[in-house]
Amino acid sequence: MTDSTAPGQQVATPADARDDTLAIAPNPPRRALGLHRRLSRVWANDPGWWGHVTAVNHTTLGLRFMGTALVFFLVGGVLAMLIRAQLATHDGAFLDTELYNQIFTMHGSIMMFLFAIPMLEGLAIYLLPKLLGTRDMAFPRLTALGYWCYLFGGLIMLTALLFGVAPRDGWFMYTPLSGATYSPGINADVWLLGVTFVEISALCAAVEITVTILRQRAPGMKLTEMPLFAWYMLGTSVMMLVGFPPLILASVLLEIERAFDWPFFAVARGGDPLLWQHLFWLFGHPEVYIIFLPAAGVLSTLIPVLCRTQIMGYGAIVASVLALVFLSFGLWVHHMFTVGIPHMALAFFSAASLLVAVPTVVQVFAWIGTMWQGRPQLVLPMYHILGFFLTFVMGGLTGVMLAVVPFNWQAHDTAFVTAHLHYVLIGGFVFPMMAAAVWWMPQITGRERVRGLGEAAFWVILIGFHGTFFIMHLTGLLGMPRRIDVYPDNPEWVWLNLTSSIFGFVMTIGFGLFVLDMALQAFMGQKQRRDPWRAPTLDWAMPLPAPPYTFASIPAPQHLDLPAREVITILARGEGLLPGAPRDRRELLTTSLGTARPDHVALLPGNTALPLGLASAIGGFVLLMLAGLYALTLLPLVLVAMLIWRWGRGMVRPVDDAPIEVAPGLSLPLQGWRRRTLGWTGSVCLLVANGTLFASLVFGIGFLALVASEWPGPEARVTSAALPWVAIAALMPVLGALAQRRSDALQRRGGDGSAAAGLGVVANSVAVAALAVLALGHMDDPTQHARDALRGVLAGYVALHALIGAGMAGFAMDQFRRAEITARHAGLLPVWRLWQDYAAVTALVAALLAVGLGMSA
Amino acid sequence: MRGALVLMLPLVLAGCDSPLSTLTPAGPAARDIAGLWWVMLGGAAVLTLLVLVLLAMAFGPPRQVRARVWTHWLGLGLSFPVLGAMLAAGLWVGERVLPRDDGALQIKVHAVQWFWEFTAPSPDGPVTTRDRLILPAGEPVDLIITSSDVIHSFWVPQLGGKMDAIPGRENRLRLQADAPGRLAGQCAEFCGVGHAVMRFEVEVVEAGDWEEALRDAANDGDAEDD
Ligand code: HEM
């Protein structure tokens, strides 16, 4: 990762580049209070209510994510109680079917998209910088943007529920039920647009989690030795980057079908409802592991400390995480065993689904082995961990049963599955999260727990949970399907459901106690001494509650093996790297990918309302789409483009800064001198997600062309007269890439590349113009057949990428003009290069596909 | 042992008179799958117990342990045989219940929001019944399942697994009923506000009486003649 292309001053690198033990001399100790004051001034949120709007700090936002997720959990819980109340008797006392359908759909959607995912994002955002020994996440403004998108998307969905127009087609929204014919009204649009809005925050979080873990670990914290939680989160974030795009694509396609009648899923015009199922579960199965992995990361962190030992089998656990990430993308079909799939395919996906249990089993035994090796302490977090073991093991076992195809044919879509999914979700996520809450609350509040209440909450939840869901396995085997609101002809299910409902309310009381316990701790607890768990990890090497700057100085290699309580004072006195904030700006240290050698000093932006503005503009777009005012959506889109430009301007830094001495004898350059900045790594992550989206689109085209019944469609009207325009649209992004190369070369020589960048603007714009000509004059009506709709989507994809390419070229041109790009400072050029190359490749592929879909002579 | 009995008691109680139960099979496919379930349940109980015992034993003084024993021998060594056996059992049962091209009787099943249409061949032309499926006992029957609106799922729990009815495709499901009697079926895939009431009855008659039962049904009000 270290890059020698940046010319200029010779920069000291630690002794021997081959030696992988890194020696860094300590800084002289200073007065801790002085450092603290100045750092706090630089890193703190703005005062007053305005401070809530402009905050970008990871501690603030991590807590905000988790707090909001908790509120959504409570809302989802209330909906669950309504479901249970309805099912307690066979004629469903009080909800009508329409409302019941909205309620179970919202329960599932809220729990998955507005509780579980944001909760784990919040935990990662709050914890990772502290655990890795850095001061903040890589892109603080992105953290804030993600939060606002999550909040607004969630509020849109909740508002729809209040007005009785919430989604009602189940949390997986199968077409054609969710299509315009069978779901008129905005209910389904609320889901498609709201969830996609929320997913922006998932992608933001995934990008920054990846970059933070790869590039911001404390010096000497090798990838292969970092805390296991970071490995789990790395796996999770990669899965999010690859897992969410298929769902985003599916949602966009379905929304286009609903709004503009372009057929993708409608059988009569060349679509196929199974395309939705494939894309949804291509996301949906990894989603389950996205939720489980962070929880497992918590367990791997807590268990060894609670047993006063080291984790057993670090290597085996890392291998398991990687295996899970890989395998979980190969089993989505196990949610579709009853759609009529060839027996060979069933056997393959059944085997894959069973295989994925192996890495999980390895982890479970590594944890139990760790407990054998140490002396487990039966304190409250351990209660929740035991609750996890009991519940999750049973959920996992019913999971492998469901992977056995013939059994799946019976149990699928019954209460058995409802039981299974709650065993894994509550066992595998909620119990570990409760352990995490108990564990980190002292750090968040700086206070001690009130004794007794937490234990009571645990027992009530445990009993309530198993009382509710254990017999639901039986209910399902006795034939009760999921998603029904009445069962007048089946008195034999009444006592089962009634029991579930009663225990459901017991469980709710338990969660009430749990929340009460947290509130009491926050407001009435005694002051907490530092490092209450005597933990080895850096997250406790700080005063409580955690200060806004996180670390007064960055831990050096020799600090990584010391227990947290010894490191606290060393770091607070500035003996680590990059002490204090002497230049009055937010600085942190970036390191190399594998061995974590110091690379450069990154500057982070401060408090700003820009994320809120951008999220509001996106929100405006979503609301106008919901209102069906499609023409007006152009306004917020222009606003979005302008705000993103402002965002980019906010990143620009003075160019002439001298290297910074981060430790005696170790001077590092500022980010501007390196081509591979954090932003560059982040762009790579984003392109991975984007590439997955494109690959999903290609998959969709292939799937429909090969599988859908109404192919080939009616004779295409488009003729070879279109080919020159297709060629222009495909080749202009390539010209843009050449223009980028030229700007790069000029930049390295210290020349003026603004003309070359200008050429980039022109090339991309011509591509857009050529696509417009195609759309207006040559292409078939996209509502006619899936083939034509897909061609329209390809054209739109290429146009959007060329448009953004033009924007980047224009931005670089502007930077050349302002002399912000110099021989030493590459500005936006490296990122533009990534984007333009990607746009060029996808344009070529898209052109081939579009032509390959067939035209008349 | 007493515990197990107490656990089984509700099962036994529920077993009587539950027309949609997968645990009171009335045909070979459902019987095979129910057998699979009982075996898997036993295995799962043993494994859960194993984990709980290992956990309980962890509470004590620290012990010298070897990581390999846990991650490799238990982690890999235990899971592969168990999972392999499950895969084999699944494939075996799956193969047995699969439709094959042996000229079995074919009945068309068409799902519509929110009812079922069954069309059976008979000497006097196809007979269509609504929400009522008539099957000959002891003979394999292939159901050809379609839908023209949304996705539904055809399910007679006492006879075998479910199969989705998907617009644009024809799915085939093989079922066989042991003996004459009345069974029940329902839609298993959420299909809108009528999902909970999208049910049908299954009338199993002696194979020799089947055509006559069909003819009766055709003359009945049940038959559709539009
Ligand atoms: C607070 C305790 C909870 C109770 C009592 C509860 C109860 C239920 C019930 C009864 C259903 C089935 C509705 C039906 O299809 O007939 C259901 C569905 C579901 N639940 Fe929960 N649940 C709880 C917590 C959770 C949690 C924590 C999650 C996820 C993290 C979750 C995720 C789901 C999902 C995804 C569905 C499927 C929704 C659908 O079919 O579209 N639930 N829940």
Ligand SMILES: [Cu+2]
């Ligand atoms: Cu899955």
Ligand SMILES: [Cu+2]
């Ligand atoms: Cu249905």
